[in-house]
Amino acid sequence: MDELTLNFTVVHDKFSLSINEKLSLGGITGIFGHSGSGKSTLLKVIAGLEKHVQGNLAINNDELLNSEAKLFVSAQQRNIGLVFQNSRLFPHLSVEENLRYGQKRNKDCVLNFLEIIELTQLESLLDKAVTQLSGGEQQRVALARALLAEPKLLLLDEPLSALDDKNKIVLLALLEKVNKQLNLPMLYVSHSLPEIQQLADKLLVISSGEVSHHGDIHQVIHQLTTNNEILHQTSLSLPVNEHLPEFGLTSLALGEQQIFIACDHQPDKEQQVRCIIAASDISVTLHEPLKSSIVNHLYGTISTFDKIGSPDGRNVQMLLSVNCSGQNFFVTITTWSAKRLSLILGQEIFIQFKANAVRALR
Amino acid sequence: MNNPHPDILAFITTLKMAGITTIILMIIGTPLAWYLAKMQSRAKVIIEALVALPLVLPPTVLGFYLLLLFSPQYLPGQIWQQATGQQLAFSFSAIVIGSVLYSLPFVVQPLQKAFEQLGDDLLEAAAMLGASAFDRFFTIVLPITKASFITAASLGFAHTVGEFGVVLMIGGNIPGETRVLSIALFDHVEAFDYAQAHIISISLIISSVVLLSLIYLLNRPAKTKQLKSKRLT
Numbered sequence: 082m083d084e085l086t087l088n089f090t091v092v093h094d095k096f097s098l099s100i101n102e103k104l105s106l107g108g109i110t111g112i113f114g115h116s117g118s119g120k121s122t123l124l125k126v127i128a129g130l131e132k133h134v135q136g137n138l139a140i141n142n143d144e145l146l147n148s149e150a151k152l153f154v155s156a157q158q159r160n161i162g163l164v165f166q167n168s169r170l171f172p173h174l175s176v177e178e179n180l181r182y183g184q185k186r187n188k189d190c191v192l193n194f195l196e197i198i199e200l201t202q203l204e205s206l207l208d209k210a211v212t213q214l215s216g217g218e219q220q221r222v223a224l225a226r227a228l229l230a231e232p233k234l235l236l237l238d239e240p241l242s243a244l245d246d247k248n249k250i251v252l253l254a255l256l257e258k259v260n261k262q263l264n265l266p267m268l269y270v271s272h273s274l275p276e277i278q279q280l281a282d283k284l285l286v287i288s289s290g291e292v293s294h295h296g297d298i299h300q301v302i303h304q305l306t307t308n309n310e311i312l313h314q315t316s317l318s319l320p321v322n323e324h325l326p327e328f329g330l331t332s333l334a335l336g337e338q339q340i341f342i343a344c345d346h347q348p349d350k351e352q353q354v355r356c357i358i359a360a361s362d363i364s365v366t367l368h369e370p371l372k373s374s375i376v377n378h379l380y381g382t383i384s385t386f387d388k389i390g391s392p393d394g395r396n397v398q399m400l401l402s403v404n405c406s407g408q409n410f411f412v413t414i415t416t417w418s419a420k421r422l423s424l425i426l427g428q429e430i431f432i433q434f435k436a437n438a439v440r441a442l443r
Numbered sequence: 444m445n446n447p448h449p450d451i452l453a454f455i456t457t458l459k460m461a462g463i464t465t466i467i468l469m470i471i472g473t474p475l476a477w478y479l480a481k482m483q484s485r486a487k488v489i490i491e492a493l494v495a496l497p498l499v500l501p502p503t504v505l506g507f508y509l510l511l512l513f514s515p516q517y518l519p520g521q522i523w524q525q526a527t528g529q530q531l532a533f534s535f536s537a538i539v540i541g542s543v544l545y546s547l548p549f550v551v552q553p554l555q556k557a558f559e560q561l562g563d564d565l566l567e568a569a570a571m572l573g574a575s576a577f578d579r580f581f582t583i584v585l586p587i588t589k590a591s592f593i594t595a596a597s598l599g600f601a602h603t604v605g606e607f608g609v610v611l612m613i614g615g616n617i618p619g620e621t622r623v624l625s626i627a628l629f630d631h632v633e634a635f636d637y638a639q640a641h642i643i644s645i646s647l648i649i650s651s652v653v654l655l656s657l658i659y660l661l662n663r664p665a666k667t668k669q670l671k672s673k674r675l676t
Binding site: 128129130155156157158160161162163165167169170171172173182183186187226227230 | 564565567568569570571572573574575578582583586587
């Protein structure tokens, strides 16, 4: 797998970005951060659009930047694709001419034009002027244009932020399909964690111009939840156990236990299903709730026990992490419940949540 | 034509001067406008002011200093004379150089404005698709700002045709060399030959109106033209 080495500093007037990381380029890496954290600047540095950079940048042993040796490979020579927030289609060219712009300039093209058009569903738009396209269509053209230039790495800078919810879903599904079919590594920048959770296998978090977390997406979400940096949630990927079409449920295997999720179609048995469960949607009980409409109850032990809440002491809650068959689940309960149930570290309990509380991503 | 009418000769000289000046202006003005559009340093305002100077300065001031510089007593004039063996002042080359300086803002300003409006977004996108700087200029910048290039060239040309002060100061009145239409007109008026003066004046007015109308025609309907062709397809 290719490796991207980042070791650089960018200093602007009131902002600096300093990164020293190695990213393995495979699948989709999400880059998450609040606005102004420096995540878009990071993409510009990798793309070669940011000129005032000190440090080194390389893909495997190919140096893209070495400021000491005064080496700067220009954006057009890096063979890296970038899909921007705004589609940036060339207004004087037709859709097809836009699509062919990058392809014509890459001598080693092997991708079939029509295959990419089919993949991105642009057949009916080829002759149109780009000004006639809707926002979702424009972004699809921008994506296809970037793909046809056959980059070795595709950067996506908040590509969905200008789209409505319906188009977001369409484009997310398309990105996933593209990533699998073309086996093209992607770096996906967004300030929306749910978007990244939908796509990425790895997550890099940037905060105030530095990398604060980097790793497997579930582990990073776990750390962010532990640090109270995001809405408390459990993020996990599980294999499919069986599908129960008559109930619209699918069961996923968690060790010897199972989790039911609402699912109206037969999921791919080979594929892991990625799930997110909000900590506030899970409750705790001391005995196995056999006579309950709540379908999911898992046996586990309390592994951590923390008070969370506003600094003024109001709305204080307990954040538990409960280890069920090796997977930690985050649960928030009131301090009153914690006291009433006399919960202590290491105690064996049951957690329960509805099938509908599980947000399945794929 | 063995002996063309002096006014025809002046007309040809004018066209030659304006044509060569416009070509030089486009070659110099395009990179200068690009540089100004992308420049962020504070020195930008000074360069902009210098480029715009001919808009406010009496042409005779520019002509006066150019006359001094072009004369063999000063270095630029000396260098020219050594290189070409001819005096620069009162030559066709002198009026072309004067015209280039005098008409510079008419070319640089519309181009600079167009480049500023174009911005970096599309150029960055083109670079990410593998287009070099030259490639980007010819495939993105030029087609999108085509109307501004036509405007700049037409204004530069028209303004050069209409200039008087600078040419008079540094060119004098040599038939076939520096005697252009505006000077010929001045001659006719001084000689009370109003009939000939009318012919020159009216033809200059008409050709200017035609040229300016063409500029506005080319600039205005960029959008409506596109829409029409779209409806047809």
